[in-house]
Amino acid sequence: MKYKYIFLLILLQIQLLYAENGYRLWLRYDKINNNKTLSYYQNSIKKIFIETSTPTSKVLKEEMRNGITGLLHQSPIFTNDRLEADIIFSINTKAKNLSEEGFTLQSKKITKNRFKIIVNAKKDIGLLYAGFELLRMIQTAQKIDSLNTISNPSLSLRILNHWDNLNRHVERGYAGISIFNWHNLPAYIDQRYIDYARANASIGINGTVVTNVNANATILTHAYLLKTKALADAFRPYGIKVYLTAKFSAPIEIDHLKTADPLNPEVQKWWQNKAKEIYELIPDFGGFLVKANSEGQPGPQNYNRTHADGANMLADAVAPFKGIIIWRAFVYSNDTPEDRFKQAYNEFKPLDGSFRNNVLLQVKNGPIDFQPREPFHPLFGAMPNTPIMMELQLTQEYLGQATQLVFEAPMFKEILNADTYAKGANSTVASVIDGSLFNHKALNGCSSVANIGNDINWCGHPFAQANWYAFGRLAWNTNLSSEAIATEWTKQTFSTAPPIVASITKMMLNSYDAMVEYMTPLGLHHIMGNNNHYGPMPWGNTLARADWNPVYYHKADSMGIGFNRTVSGTNALDQYSKQVQKNWIDSNSCDEKYLLWFHHISWNHRMKSGRTLWNELCFKYNDGVEAVKKMQALWQHAQNGIDAERFHQVEQLLSIQLTEAEWWRDACLLYFQTFSKEPFPINYPKPKYSLAYYQSLQFPYAPGGGQ
Ligand code: GCU
DSSP states (O other), rough: HHHHHHHHHHHHHHHHOOOSSTTTTTOOOOOOOHHHHHHHHHHHHEEEEEOOSHHHHHHHHHHHHHHHHHHHHHHHHHOGGGGOSEEEEEEEEOOOTTTTEEEEEEEEEEESSSSEEEEEESSHHHHOOOOOHHHHHHHTOOOOOTOOOEEEESSSEEEOOOOOTTSSSTOOOOSOSOOOOOTTTTTEEEEHHHHHHHHHHHHTOOOESSSSSOGGGGGGGGHHHHHHHHHHHHGGTEEEEEEOOOOOOOEEEEEESSSOTTTOOOHHHHHHHHHHHHHHHOTTOOOEOOOOSSTOOGGGGGGGHHHHHHHHHHHHHHGGGGGEEEOOOOOSSSSSSHHHHHHHHHHGGGGGOOOOTTTTEEEEEESSSSSSSSSOOOTTTTTTTTTEEEEOOOOTTTTTTTOOOOOOOOHHHHHHHHOOOBTTTTHHHHHHHTTTTTTTTTSOOEEEOOOOSSSTSSSSSSSTTHHHHHHHHHHOOOOOOOOHHHHHHHHHTOOHHHHHHHHHHHHHHHHHHHHHHHHHHGOOOOOOTTOOOOSBBBTTOSSSSSGGGGGOOOOOOOSSOOOSSSSSOOOOOGGGGGHHHHHHSTTTOGGGGGGGHHHEEETTOOOTTBBHHHHHHHHHHHHHHHHHHHHHHHHHHGOOOOHHHHHHHHHHHHHHHHHHHHHOOOOOOHHHHHHOOOOOOOTTTOOOOHHHHHOOOOOTTTTTTTO
């Protein structure tokens, strides 16, 4: 009896040891289970030479040791003799065609069956990126005997923005509380920080803003700067710079100055001293990210100064230390009765050319606020003399939060590939943010609002990790396809078996369009629940500001639905170049994905499908729901090829997703029907509940809201 008990206990422990709880992310280094592939790698990788012995090289060595030992069940020997090594990591400061973080990988034949891999980089961080690339190739079972790759990042700044508060609440976070435990810092370095840095380095992320854009001045006090230093020290070997959010009123809040006016010499001095204090602790501190005069945050306009005055004052403070200022363009005024779509452009376009050369303007992908599908922001291409960064959102604030599987790479690609026509055809958003279009070679980049929390699997939904992964990979190489990213992530995260990869990637690649269809088809936007942004609430009209309310955005009435942004409406379209306007200006030829963004359309308008608008709306909503059922079916194919733990998690979440998709369809259509007065198409699924029922739903404790 006693032995049986012990045996069971051991079994349980083994199970726990092997339980796939998602903590390892895509860096799972389990033994390759195809014998032929395994022996190919085992024969090719025995000895490794690493030229440098910096902290970053030590990270590389450990990663190669863990990776190779796990994947090949064979410990690599680290040799000091470059001649006998199979992989040679060496620095070449003069390497042509290489940027500071780039690397080359070359295979050289030695004999018929033997080859060496030569890795070159200008700096040790390039070698680390190359090491991760090699491990990724092994994890995804690619040949390594004929490599001839040059890899340079497309963007120089590849940054995560954490909306994490000092009390560990994460604004719009759906994966637990913040991983940054400020209370225990600086003395306690959580293993999580190291694992976080490793994961970021593996996909080329090189910066992190560790505090919320709705900033707290306390982070700039000395005690908190010491904590920030501890994080910066932990992240440095992984090539990750730390940035902080700067609250504009910090001089008043911390040191009781009378003003925070950016033109006041005392205020300027305060920031200069603060910068000095920070750089003494963190010599490679990245700089400040600033949300000013937006949604209640203080800023230069409190003192009748411009955004440029504010940004430049901070830029001057960090310039002696090579710091930068990332100034957010997510600004809309409380007083202006102007279409919110237009406000950021109106505010910033006239300031083009008036920022210091260490300032970047950070612009959200679309003009409103991370909606399921937005046209690209009109500021892309409109400010040739200012480096423009793009801000994406990984955390799924408006994209089903942590209960829905939505792979965001197709959305990111849609925006990157959009043509601004700023300098004729092919002036893509990608070419704006990589600095090539307007020659901002030194300062360019992209950031993403993180979806990371202290949940065991980091991101809440097991598939949300793929969005973190996709951001890093795309920021490194904007040309990668969504399919390539989904495929490599799936192979690393779940399985390399072709049928499993095929089902999972298909599910991922369909998920973005599915979500847009069952939430906001045909260009609807901002019709989600108040405050927590959870679920549908197209009827919402009780919030203080008109432009926080859904009814402001869809403008449904007895005539039709949609926001007229043409010349007979708010004329927001005029903020785009003439060629872009052509795609959207005529309601008959407008790309229907964006139709209701720009037009108020009558209910019986003929769509390209031949259906009326009302019927098309019904059709699209239901199409989205049906797509979720297909995702469920595809997931069933994975059952026998992956671990039970994650299979069941995703199975349950997909079932929630289906319920939520039906809820969106039924609630939105029942509400819009009160205007269209049209019946549902024949054989259309009957809504489960009444409109009154959907309108009565409340979610006071939905996650992610508030401070
Ligand atoms: C959204 C989000 C806020 C956030 C804001 C921002 O409005 O709901 O929580 O603060 O974006 O980007 O600043």
